Amino acid sequence: MEIESYLHIGFLFFFSGAMFSLLPGQKTKTYIYILSSIGAAGFAVFGLYLLFTEPRNMFSLPISSVFDFSFCGDGISGFFILVISILAFAVSVYSIGYTRDLDNKGLMGFLFNIFILSMYAVVLSGNIITFLISWETMSIISYFLVTFDRDEKSAKAGLVYAVMTHIGTAFLIVLFMILYRYTGDMGFSGIKGLSSQIPEDMKSLVFIFSIIGFGTKAGIIPFHTWLPRAHPAAPSNISSLMSGVMIKTGIYGFIRISMDIMGPGPEWWGIAIIVIGAVSSILGVMYALMEHDLKRLLAYHSVENIGIILLGIGASMVFRSSGMLALSSLALIAGLYHTLNHAVFKGLLFLGAGSVMHATHTKNMEDMGGLIKSMPYTGLFFLVGSVSICALPPFNGFVSEWLTYQSLLLGFKSTSITSKIISPLGGAALALTGALAAACFVKAFGISFLGMPRSCHAENVKESSLSMIIGMGILALLCLLFGVFPGIVLTIIQPVSFMLTGSHGMAYKGIFIGISETLSTLSPAAILITMIVMSISTLIFILTVGRKKRIIYGDSWDCGIPWLTPRMQYSAAAFTKPVRMIFKRIYLPTRELKVSYLVKPFFVKSIEYSGEITPFFEKYIYDPVTGFIHKLAGKVKILQSGSLHLYLAYILITLILLLIFGT
Amino acid sequence: MKNWIQAFSVIDFISVGILLAAVAMNALRRIESCVRAYTLNSWLLSLLIGIVAFMIGETHLYIAAAVTLLSKGIAIPVFLRRIVRQMKITHDVEPYISNALSLTISGILVAVVYASLKEGIFVAGFSKNVLQISVAVILIGLFIMITRRKAVIQVIGLLFMENGLFLAGFSLTFGMPTIIELGILFDMLMGVIILGMFIIQIRRAFASADLDKLTVLKG
Structure with missing residues (x-):
């Protein structure tokens, strides 16, 4: 079969999904997501093909003598198509069950399919105008999805999102105008060929504008303010797509403009990206730690993970500017690996949060608790996502963050003093981020899923429907797969990194992956086997040694209080108090304590406590x-x-x- | 006959009549008189078109003259009079400024137009006064709209402006193609009908057709 026919199949299925949604009749509307999942599979195959073939033109429609409406693809597009397709497939399956209770199924199905198509269009655009049209379509459709629930909060979130994203687009338009002014070409490949005509200072201006323009979409600090508003406002399957892949189109645009089209830049570009990445990751996770709204917490984690991706990309740019192509390739692989991983585990976590909200009808963690007993599958998959995002083996987050550490710490090999200092500092920032992220997900998982139900919302909840569980299960399985067999992922990333840097940077042999530059190797599969063996032997040890003692079951010690109530449990606010105190210069917390007495100071009638951090x-x-x-x-x-x-x-x-x- | 028209500058006289009918609006106190002034203005306009048609012998200009007479000279005035009767309002136009000041400002407007269009576009076969007069009628129509409180007068002011525009277009192009003129006339007829409805609706909602009451609608 021709390569394009997969593209056509994918497009046809998404498009017919969108059209069927518009037909009257509400009952069968949830099944159009089956069409979407087939479409996503078609696009996935197409993306794989693109990775291993020459760049090609797919479609070209002349509009005027100056430009035509054109889509073309190369390895970079192929990789991002694959990332979008993986998440789109899982989310489509999930949506079959999730949208069953929605009021406006038809509109949802239509926007859902068009939204995914517009993201494909962004990464396949072959020239400036096509890119801007696709980009704006994506922004506007996602705006409608953010405001899908018709309440005031969604409307406000949508407004903030629309304003921010259009400020970003304004910078992009100026950026493209500069490129066109100096090269006289609209197509990306044409601009790339003539990019040496652009003067150095104009190139730097283009670079800065691409940080602002694409960074607004990606959610880097300080342009992140729309994320924690817009992502929780959208329905959960949409927030999964937005957080998992839509913000990645920002990364795609940045790589396309600043790395592919403009070629290697001065060293300070990479340094700037490392600094931005470090700040975004630390502050993102810190604000996430203070959130008790499950989806806002996840949205702040997207800021953090975009920061981690940028750490890898920044290191790659630094190495590339000083000609160390093998290291540059390694760092780029780290960044792209984390792009894929973040799409998978953040998609999974948002789907899990969606299931929890669907069952409990609340977003507030302080009202949850004990959910793992009533929702075992959701709890398990959420745990898998949490472990992945905390970068613990044997899941995928571990591999990409290990690679990012390696590339940042290898910055000492760089020739200039600045990058020798900055890169390891970026590594240190990543270490702090990792620790805080672990704390955050201990809180998120522990408070929501463990313990006793904290409110009536968390009592009598039911497990989600089968399609929702399958949707999450696919992503959870991928978390494990990408974590244990990094060779698979390397196969699909290396064409991209080879295209941009001209070096492979890494080698993989069986279950081992190795860095060519330092000969250090990693085998997550071996780690997994070790973990399994150790836990089994521990279990055997406990069973053989401990069997001699008799086990007595009794109540927990309750300090002499007659009975334990859910209100005595550790709360999310209490759990994060130490962090809030350590970083109070950053959080600037405010607290208010109101105590009313019956007889002062012995008999307290009521205590009101409220505390928040300064945004x-x-x-x-x-x-x-x-x-x-x-x-x-x-x-x-x-x-x-x-x-x-x-x-x-x-x-x-x-x-x-x-x-x-x-x- | 044609020589007579040339010799006595009949076209200029009729144009001045059109201008005077507009200026007279400043001094009129009753709404009915305003409608009458508009009727006079429309008839003179139709007459002017008819005479020019006779001068250059164009058939489609005769049609334009006839249609203008029918719509602006008869249909719209009749409709306006019915609205005024239906609204049962005081028949005073309630200007914001005194008649004397209003007339003075109108005079200044005409002077400004004449001063600024001194060497404008000159069309052969016509007196160049026609263009200036038409612009002056447009401005006076707008001025009437600004200084009168009653909603009906706003409509009449708008109609005066339209007449001025028609005259200006006519003096520059010797009449547009019939189909366009018919289109414009039909549009205007519809516009007047809709505005009439609105005025009645406004009166029903606010118990007044006084435009000052509409300021509460702003955001």
Whole structure:
């Protein structure tokens, strides 16, 4: 079969899914997601083909003499298509069960399919105009999905998202105009061929604009403010797609512009990316730690993981600018590996959060608890996702973060002092991030799934439907697969890194992967086997040695209080208190304690405690700016008196002035 | 006959009549008189088109003259009078400024137009006064809209502006193709009907057709 026919199959299935959703009749609407999953499978095959073939033009429709509507693909597009397809497949399966209770199934099905297609269009766009059209389609469709639940909170989240994403697009338009101005070509491949004509300082300007433009979509700090609002507002299958793959299109755009088209840049580009990545990952995980809303917590973790991806990409740029191509390839592999991993485990976690919310009807962790007893599969898969995101073996997060560490720590091989200092510091930041992420997911999993139900929401919950469990199960399995057999992932990433750096950087042999530069190797499969063997032998030891003692079961010690209640459990706020105290210079926490007494100071009637952290970026960067704009708008509003006569008078005065000065 | 028209500058006289009918709006106090002024204005416009048609012998201009007379000269005035009767309002136009000031400003407007369009586009076969007069009628129509409180007068002001625009277009192009003129007339007829409905609706909702009350609608 021709390669393109897979593309056509994929497109056809998504498109017919979208069209069927618009037909009247609500009952069978949930089955259109089967079409979407077949479409995703078609695109996955197509993406795989693209990785191992020459760049090719898929489709070209001339609009005018200056530009045509064109889609073409190469290895980079192929990799991102594969990432999108994997998550789209699992989410489609999940959506069969998830959307059953939605009010507006038809609209959801339509937007869902078009949204996925628009993401494919972004990574396949062959020229500037096609890219911008696809990019805007993606942004607008996702805006409609964010505001899918028609309440005030979603509307506000949607507004913040729309404003932020359009500011980003504005920078992208300027960026593309600069590229066109100096090369006179609209197509990406044409611009790439002529990129040496762009002067150095203009290249740096393009680089900065690409950080702002694509960074807004990717959610780097300080452009992250829309993530923790928009992702929780959307329905969970959508937030899974948005957080798992949509923000990755920002990474795609950045790689396409700053690495592929412009070629190796000066060293400070890479250093800047490492610094941005380090700041995003540390602050992202810190804010995540303070969230008690499950989906907001996950959204902040997306900020963190984008930071980790950027650490890898930044290191790659640093090595590339000083000509160490093998190391550059290694660091790029680390970044792309984490891109794939984050799509898989963050998609899984959002789906898990969706199942929990679907069952408990609350997002607040403090109201959950004990869910693992009633939702064993969801609990297990959420645990797999949590372990993966904490980068623990044998799951996938471990491999990509290990690679990122390796590439950052190998920064000492760099020739310049700056990168010798900055790269290991990035590694240190990554270490801090990893520790905090582990703390965060101990909290997220422990508070929601373990212990006793904290409120009536968490009592009498039912396990999710079969399709939802299968959707999560696919991703959980992939977490394990990508973690144990990194060779598979290397096969699909190496064409990309070879294309950009011209070096393989890594080798894999059987269950071992090795770094060519330092000869260090890693075998997660061996780790897994060791772990299994050790736990089995421990179990055997306990069973043989411990059997002689009789086991007595009794109640937990309750300090003499007659009975234990759910309110005595560790709460999420209490669990994170130590972190809040250590980093109080960053969190700037505020707390309020209200105690009312019956007889002071012995008999307390009630205690009210509320504590929150200061949202630094909103309060000190965004609020002043929006305040200023509001003030300006208030001044302009004086013109808008509401009087018809005054408006007419404006017209008359304008006409007379034109008559006098225009002739 | 054609020589007579040339010799006595009949076209200029009729144009001035059109201008005077517009200026008269400033001094009129009753809504019915305003409608009458508009009727006069439309008839003169139709007459002007008819005379020009006779001068250059174009058939489609005769059609334009006839349609103008029928719609602007008869249909719209009748409709406006019915609205005024239905609304049962005081028949005073309630201007914001005194008649004397209103007339003065109208005069200034005409002077400004004449001063600024001194060496404008000159069309052969026509007096160049026609273009200036038409622009002056547009501005006076707008000025009437600004200074009168009643919603009906807004509509009449708009109609004056439309007449001015029609005259301006006519003086520059010797009449547009019939189909376009018919289209414009039909649009305007619809516009007036819709505006009439609105005025009645506004009166029903606010118990007044006073536009000052509409300021509460702003955001």
